[in-house]
Amino acid sequence: MGKYKHIDLNYLNDLSLGSKDFIEDIIQSFIKTTPESIQKMQDSLVKQDWQIIGGVAHKLKTSYSFMGMDDMVEVSKVLQECGLNAKEVEKIPALLDQMVVAYALAEAELKEELLQLQN
Amino acid sequence: MANTLIYLVDDDDLYLKTAVHNLSQNKSFTIKTFTTGEDVLKALSKKPDVIILDYFLDSEKPNAMSGIKVLQEIKQIAPDVEVIMLSGQEDIDVAVNSVKYGAVDYVVKNKSAFIRVQNDIKRVTKTKAKDKDQESFKKFARTMIIFLIFLVIFLILYLIDETLFGLIPSPGEAPPPVEEIPLH
Numbered sequence: 277m278g279k280y281k282h283i284d285l286n287y288l289n290d291l292s293l294g295s296k297d298f299i300e301d302i303i304q305s306f307i308k309t310t311p312e313s314i315q316k317m318q319d320s321l322v323k324q325d326w327q328i329i330g331g332v333a334h335k336l337k338t339s340y341s342f343m344g345m346d347d348m349v350e351v352s353k354v355l356q357e358c359g360l361n362a363k364e365v366e367k368i369p370a371l372l373d374q375m376v377v378a379y380a381l382a383e384a385e386l387k388e389e390l391l392q393l394q395n
Numbered sequence: 396m397a398n399t400l401i402y403l404v405d406d407d408d409l410y411l412k413t414a415v416h417n418l419s420q421n422k423s424f425t426i427k428t429f430t431t432g433e434d435v436l437k438a439l440s441k442k443p444d445v446i447i448l449d450y451f452l453d454s455e456k457p458n459a460m461s462g463i464k465v466l467q468e469i470k471q472i473a474p475d476v477e478v479i480m481l482s483g484q485e486d487i488d489v490a491v492n493s494v495k496y497g498a499v500d501y502v503v504k505n506k507s508a509f510i511r512v513q514n515d516i517k518r519v520t521k522t523k524a525k526d527k528d529q530e531s532f533k534k535f536a537r538t539m540i541i542f543l544i545f546l547v548i549f550l551i552l553y554l555i556d557e558t559l560f561g562l563i564p565s566p567g568e569a570p571p572p573v574e575e576i577p578l579h
Binding site: 287290291292293295298301302305306309316327328330331332334335337338339341342 | 451484504505506
């Protein structure tokens with residue numbers, strides 16, 4: 277069982293090769309870019325621009341995998357499929373809601389981790 | 396070990412940072428990053444050894460060049476530059492397309508991706524060094540052959556010349572009289 281409930285930083289730790297600065301930088305980038313990406317998908321949902329949703333979801337998969345958010349990797353995969361192929365688009369709103377909640381929970385833990393790294 | 400110039404092309408900032416962090420552990424690598432295919436094409440004149448190229452460069456910008464299109468352009472402009480294709484998904488079509496258009500490998504962005512990319516780079520640079528050695532040897536061999544041909548021609552001409560001017564007796568001709576030195 278990891279230290280956190282919604283994130284798992286083992287993979288990021290492996291990638292860091294022992295550099296705390298790197299972990300801090302990646303977490304800060306994730307906190308900055310992920311809400312922008314989610315917002316972009318929500319805007320695209322209104323415009324029914326499925327391709328953009330698929331493309332953004334594709335990119336988010338890697339970011340979520342760095343944070344050990346396996347559930348969100350799977351959600352991103354489904355969003356990518358639905359978006360890029362413009363099929364089963366009725367699933368998209370619920371998946372995006374799920375992502376918003378998961379991100380909020382993860383962000384709290386990531387900020388906690390940042391505080392620990394900075395002390 | 397010679398320095399290896401690597402271009403890394405991905406529109407995902409987080410992945411770029413992570414890739415640079417991992418690859419730059421190898422001190423013989425010089426890494427330059429690009430977020431679009433258009434930018435990397437402009438920088439080909441610097442002759443990178445390897446380009447690590449994301450397949451899905453047009454994920455958020457449908458008007459941007461796709462990874463496959465960039466790969467095709469690279470191979471047209473600089474066929475000697477080796478390209479390793481990166482993709483976030485395991486897709487046989489992506490892999491087949493990448494290799495079909497000249498990529499040396501197709502790597503999925505999973506936990507072992509950086510190890511595989513580093514192995515690919517080592518393999519590519521080793522092959523390039525071997526090719527360079529072979530090319531140098533061929534050049535040396537060509538020079539030696541030309542030198543030997545000239546040497547043989549020169550010797551033939553020399554012998555003909557000596558024969559014509561009587562310094563060397565022709566076959567059947569009496570040797571020139573030897574001057575007798577009186578003995579004291």
